[in-house]
Amino acid sequence: MNRAATGGGIRLKGLIIKESKQILRDPSSLAIAFLMPVILLLLFGYGVSLNARHIPIALVADAPDQTSANLFAHFAQSESFVPQHAPDLRTAERWLRERRVDALVHLPADFSRRLQPGSPESAPVQLIVNGVDANQARLIEAYVQAVWGLWLSDHLAARGHRLNRPITLEPRIWFNPELRSRDYLVPGLIAVIMTLIGALLTALVMAREWERGTLEAMMVTPMRVNELILGKLLPYFVLGMGGMALSVAMARWLFEVPFLGSWWLLIVSSAVFLLAALGMGLLISVTARNQFIASLISIIVTFLPAFMLSGFIFDIGSMPPVLQALTHLVAARYFVTLLHTLFLAGDVPGVIWPNLLALAALAVVFLAASRRKIRKSLE
Amino acid sequence: MTKSMSETMTEAMAAAPLLHAEQVSKSFAGMARAALNAVSLCVPAGAVTGLIGPDAAGKTTFMRLCCGLLRPDAGRITVLDRQIGRDDAAIQAEIGYMPQHFGLYEDLTVAENLTLYADLHSVPQAQRPDRFAQLLDMTQLGHFTTRLAGRLSGGMKQKLGLACTLVQPPRLLLLDEPTVGVDPVSRRELWDIVYRLVATDGMGVLLCTAYLDEAERCQQVVLLHEGAVLGSGHPADFTAHLNGRVFGVRGAANQRRALQTQLRQRPEVRDAVIDRDRVRVLLAPNTAPPANAAPPWVPLAPRFEDAFIDRLLEQATQRHPPMQVAARPEPSALAEVITVSNLSRRFGAFVAVDQVSFAVRRGEIFGLLGANGAGKSTTFRMLCGLLPASSGQLSVAGVDLRTAAAQARARIGYMSQKFALYEVLSVEQNLRFFGRAYGLNRQRLRERLDWALNEFGLAPLRQQNAGLLPLGFKQRLAMAAALLHEPDILFLDEPTSGVDPLERRAFWQRIDALANAGVTILITTHFMDEAEYCDRMIILSQGRILIEGSPAEVRAGARRPEQPDPSMEDAFIHWISQPAAPEHAA
Amino acid sequence: MNSLRRIWALAIKEFQALLRDKKSRFVIVVPPVIQLLVFSFAASFDLNHIPLAVYDEDRGSAASSLIARFSGSGHFTLSAPVHNERALQHRIDEAQALMVLHLPADFSRQLHQNGSAPVQLIIDGRNSNTAAIALSYANRIVDQFNTDWAQSHHLPNPPSVLISRAWFNPNLESRWFIVPGVVGLLMLVVVMVVTALSVAREREQGTFDQLLVTPLHPAEILLGKALPGLLIGLFEASLIVLIAVYGFQVPLLGSLTTLYAGIALFLLSATGVGLMISALSATLQQAVLGVFLFLVPAIILSGFATPIANMPPLVQELTLLNPLRYFMVILRGVFLEGAGFNELRNQFWPLAVIGVITLLIAGWLFRHRMN
Known part of the structure; x- marks a missing residue:
């Protein structure tokens, strides 16, 4: 008679099938998993670079001569600069103020004289940069x-x-001798995108079930809460791994980021990270119990923290200690480190294991907190 | 006969109650009074037990307590010999629960919904084909297994919900308002299924309902009011003492509402409702009908509804005076306020409304009846300008609201099927918003707000969030919002779904007052007794008009030798189940 | 007049719907302020704790003096010295040190005999930006060391010197650059949250039909829904600007009028985009997806963290559609450069154009999504 205990497998299978069919019928879940990484990676992979090229620069010599022409010719040859010759310093300074140029190089009138061998003073080259973007x-x-x-x-x-x-x-x-910023931005970006995907996939699903009343009748079946959670997580996990695979493939073959680590470690790290991200979404969902609030929270707490506090762009070591402690709550932080190391440095145990363990701990915390909040009860 | 029946009932209960509640109490934070107060009752096997009461009586709370979704503050509930709160999973494996809004997955098909519940109940694969076939046959959903649940009509959804609940035959079935928003034909089919299972499998059923004819069929009724049990027993036990207090008064065919209002004013009359061609009157205890009255008062057999009203009005302190409505100016030319000719609406290949024509005169109450999915709401949405017509003409107050200036919409009031006010705003904020949206100035807004809060008894709840109101109050609020700007035309889409009988009486009293003041009212409903209040009505089926006429004409057309005096429900079922006939001459 | 009253009525309702509920009130007001604080402290390209290990095979006084300059610069934190190549590799691999300074065994001898000695600097390039910045610090330290060494050893002056100055931000503090940027990010997020979900929410709750049967014209609905975004945005912008100026001491050199003109135009365009997303989405999930598909590129392609000039030409052209791009320039211009209307006019008019066009599209979508 005690079918309640034994039917777990069948119930779980039923829940998974149900969730999968819903995913397949709602274009927005599929779009989150597959469209978002493609668009964002294309945009950033091609678009964002920290390597400056073609910087507009003003060149001005108070007394133009062969020496100054020689120096300016070096600027013209450099890939980094687009030089513009200014008639006088005032013009150059105006250009700088109007942002027509980012910097100006100024040679004072006695430049050539001082450059002569035997001159007691060094010949000064004056550089003025716009310091707004430090x-x-x-x-x-x-x-x-x-x-x-x-x-x-x-x-x-x-x-x-x-x-x-x-x-x-x-x-x-080491690891990136040419300092190609794409090699480091793309893996980091994967971590940020997967944070979004993971949280977005699950942030609304539980809230939606509460709001549409689909849970009430299901609660009064032998279904267990663990089965309900697993039935939600597994399909989205598979979907998230699909998005992850797509992102990694793009990084490896489209953007030609070297991959030195082992694939199995990448898969394990991604899986653990995804559990943490999905767990966070689930926690948002069960805390809010209402799609509107869940949407608000997921917009505010997912992207910006993953972007700013993961070490993707800004160095964590240089943040104040309080904030460094805070970054330990950001799952993307560990995943950024893992991906950077796996892509560019290889399997480095001293980096892989601590970060993997921290991710696993976060996943457990998020999932356990969600588990505590979901009860078969309406109170 | 009744006596022997209630005796067998007591025996059955004594034998093996499936559910036994003892002194159950429950209150919620922030609520002034307890939702349930020391409620005790038994649900026997092989019978339907009705839990009947007005809105906010605590019926749904009790249901949820019984299936372990809520915990009682005090008392004990035993279900199938196990105490709730100890081994809920084992209990939940053997009971079926159909909540008020059965949350079907609308993006899954009929078969997929059913399979999900079969999986959740671990129904062995071998048993499924037979069980599914049986359920689909019973619910007549066999042809629709691949249709998405979201595309089913309201009635079909409820039947599918019931099928999901029954996928593992439960020993105890809890039904919370299973027939809200369901048309009479589907309602009948749903009850056939339940009663068949009660008879064949000996299943026990606990039922909440707002339909008192459903209550009347129960073997046992428990009357709940403000969280306390007012009485319990066989329905007949409730009506016994009403013999000699119920009368029918026949009036002129189109004067029934006036007669009803007139009768209701009499001090000895406790309740007066329209019932076919007469007004059914319930007298207060120890009063007598007027001698030699013309028209004559004919004694009638009391029914459960009379008893229900009688009991609840004993609780009520005072009677609500009729609503005061400012008369609308007589129009100069437009006698026909709404005209519709050859109106059609297609969604892809599906024709929702097919060549519909009708006209509504000023001050008329015009009913749109039909099975779920017959095209009533689609017609409504087209008239309100929410949906463009595929073809045909329509005019409301001389314009098509879809293309007319926004200002033209100020002349109509609209109450949608689903509660559609802002749930996170308070009662007063909602009213103020709609008042301002309709352009009422400060002074006028204050007057109308006071009027609405008093007229609809919402004043004590003005700060309450609209989403937290009991259903009846939500309906009052929605109506207040629709009336704030004193529209000339009212569109009411199933305004009384799930609303208790007392609330519905107050509602129709208001509608009557509005119509008398010259407001034109277009209404859809699944309560066939309400259709009697209409001046004229149409019955739609599959987007086409089956018949148009006054209630008397609709009933007369359904008269058959075996049914010489059909009720409106009988007539409705007669018309709907007619073989698809070519265009009825209207 | 009546129209204004109706728009106002809708705006009040929107405010109540957002702010009456405790949870949503909290989510709209508190996180932006917290995030400003957190991100302003977190977001900086200035490195001040670069883990540096030293592999000193020379142990001479010149070597110690060079090492002392690194540890005294404030940018580096010295970790335990390294004693062999394997340990060196291990430090970098495990990310325990970002840089290892390697002084070969004959460092002092070469320096004294040849007058010139090489020093190796091994850098972890996984984060290429951090590596580049750390390298530039190291270069500067070595340059300073060379100048001082030349002076103290009476070597001849170098024939030429490079004298560098930075305008607007003399100490090249990246916080000055980041904080105004964070102001822009947070305002965009807040406006998106307030506007993009508002119609989808009504659709999902079934209240949109009820709204449509009132005399409110679609354009009035649009404006009524835009107002809360504008006002809440304005309120939060003021709050955030106050914190930036008084909390983070970011200089505000320009006029408040210019700043607020920029804020108003940016809010207008962000609101337009938000309402466009809102009109397109039938469910909240779709709205949230729309928000992210706009928000993430808008932020990354705004010049907030990576200069637009570094992007390929096609992507640079794409950023012309991004309202945040213009706002970043306005914010930084007004805060750090004291720029006025005239210098920023090329940022103002695109914002106005984006605002008007997106609002028009949103209005069109409103009408056409009604069936």
Whole structure:
């Protein structure tokens, strides 16, 4: 007689089939899982880059001559700059203020004289950058410095001299020697997109069932709460993994991001991360119990935190300690690290395991909290 | 006969009650009075027990307590020899529960919904083909197994909900208002299914309903009011003491409403309702009908509804005076306020409304009747300008609301089938919003607001969220919102679905007052006794008009040798079950 | 006059529907403020705790002095020294150090004998941006070291020097750049939340029909639904600007009039987009999907974190449709550069155009989605 305990498999199967059919019939779930990653990855993969190129720069010499022309020619040859020659400093400064240029390079009238060998003073090259975007400004400084350095050694070499530097820095950049920002943005972006997908897929589903009254009759069947949750999670999990596979395939073959890690670790990490993301959506759903509130919460708490606090763009180590602690609650943080390492560095146990464990812990917390909130009761 | 029946009942109950509630109490936070107060009752096997009471009596709360969805504050409920709260999963495996809004998955098909519930109840695969065939046959849904549940008519949805509940034959079936919004034909079919199972399988049923004719068929009735049991027993036990207090007064065919109003004014009359060609009058205890009255008062056999009203009016403190409505100015030319000719509406290949023509005169109550899915709501939506017609002409107050200036809509009031006010706003905020939306100025708005809050008894609830009101109050609020701007034309789409009999009486009293003041009213309903209040009506089936006429004419057309004096419900079923006939001359 | 009254009635209703419920009131007001605080502290490209390990095979005084300059710069946190190549590799692989400074065994000898010695810097390039920034810090430290070394050892001056200055943000604090940007992000999110869900919510609850049978004209419904977005946006914008100026000490050099003109135009265009999404969606899930499909690209392609100039030309052209792009320039211009109407006019008019067009489309969709 105790069919209640034994029929778990059949009930679960029934719930999964039901949910899957609903997914297949509602274009918006499929769109979330497949359309969103494609659009967003295409846009960012091609669109976003932190490597500055074609920076408009104003060049102005108070007393134009062969030397200044030589220096400016180096700017014209650089990929990084689009130089514009200004007649005088005031014009150049106006251009900078009007944002026609991002920086100006100014050679004072006595530049050539001071550059002569034996001159006691160094010949100054004045660089003024628009500091509003500090990051970009710093990049421009570095690029200008590189162009200037190249010119200086060329200049000296032509006169049989050598630039004397006590220390020369020889940077060796591992994992991404050319510092291609796409290689690091794309894996990070996958983490952000999967956070959205995971939470969006489940954030509304439970709330929708409450609102439409579909749960009340189902509650009065031998169905267990665990079966209800599993029946919800599994189909969306499969869907989310599908979206993940699509994103990884695009990263690997469309954007040609190298993948050095092992696939099985990627699958395990994605699965654990997805459980955490789906768990968060579920928690939003059961807490709100109403689609409108669930929508509000999911818009506000998913994207921006994943974007800002995951280390995807902004370095976590440089945040104040309180915020660093806060980032431990953001599942995307661990996944960003995992993806960066798996894509660009390979299977590094010391990175993989702590992050995987933290993700698993988050998944357990979210799911357990949801489990506690769903009861077969209307109170 | 009745006596022996109620004796057998007591024996059955003593033998093996399927459900036994003892002194059950339940209250909710924020509610002034307890939802249930020391309620005790038994549900025996092989019988239908009705839990009857007005809105907010605590019926649904009791149902939910019985299936473990809520926990009682005090008392004990034993279901199938197990106590609720101990082993609910085992209980839930053997009972069936059909909530008031059975949440079918609208994006799943009939068969998929059924399979889901079969899975949830772990019905073995081997038994399914037979069981499904049986259920589909019983509910006559066999032809629709691949249709999405969202595309079914209201009646079919309820039958599917019932089929889902019955997929594992339960020993105890809990039905919470299973026939709300269901047309009379489907209603009859639904009850055939339930009673067959009660007779053959010995299933016990606990039923909540607002239809008192359904209550009358129960073997046992428990009357619930404000959370307390007022009485219980066989329905006949309730009516016994009413012998000699119920009369029929026959009036001129088109004067029934006036006669009813007139009779209701008499101090000794407790209740007066229109019943076929006469007005049915219930006298207060220890009063007598007027001697030598003309028209004459004919004694009638009391029915359960009389008893229900009698008992509840004993509880009520005062009677509501008729609503005061400002008379609408006589129109100069437009005698026909609404005209519809050859109106059609197609959704893809499906023809929802097919060449419908009718006209409604000023101050008339015009009924649109029909089975679920006959095209009533579609016609309504076209008239209100919410849906463009595929072909044909329509005019409301001389214009087509879809294309006319927005200002023309200020002349109509609309109450949709589903409660469609803002649930998160308070009663007063809702009214203020609609008042302003209709352009009432500050002074006028204040007057109308006071009027609405008083007339509809909403003043004590003005700060309450509309979504938390009991159904009857929601209906009052919706009507108040529709009347705030004093429209000349009212569109009411199933305004009384699920509303209790007392509330419906008050509702029709208001409608009568409005019609007398010259307001034109177009209404749909599934309560056939309400159709009697209409001046004229049409019955729609599959988008076409089957018959148009006054209630008397509709009934007369259904007269048969075996049914010499059909009720409106009989007549309705007669017309609907006519073989599809070519265009009836209207 | 009557029309205004009706629009106002609808706007009041929208406010009540949003703010009467405790949960939704909370969600609309509290998270944006918290997020401003959190993100403003979190979002910075300035690195101040770069984990640096040193592999010093030389152990001479010049080496120690160079290392001291790294640890004293405020950007680096020195971790335990590394003693062999394998440990070095391990540190970087496991992300325990972002950089390892490697001073070869003959560092001092070369420096003194040849006057020039190489120093290796191994950098974890997984996060290419962080790596580039860290490298630029290191370059600056080494340059300073070279200048000082030349002076103290009486070496001749270099023939030329590069003197760098930054306008508007002399210390290149990226917080000044980020905080006005966060203001834009949060305003966009708030407006989306308020407007994009409003029609879908009514459709799902069945109240939209009831609204349509009132004398409210579709254009009036549109305006009534736009007002709460505008007003709540304005309120939150003021709040956020106050926090940015008094909390984060971001200089507000421009005039408030210019700032508010920008805010108003941005709110108009964001509201237009929100209502467009709203009119298109039949269910809340669709509305939420629409919000994200707009919000995420709008933020990433706004120039908030990555400069638009770095994008390929096609994508740069795409950003011309993005209202946030213009607003970012306005915010940063007004806050940091003291820009006035005239300098920003090329940002103002596209916002106005986007606002008017999206509202018109939303109005058209309103009428045509009614059946």
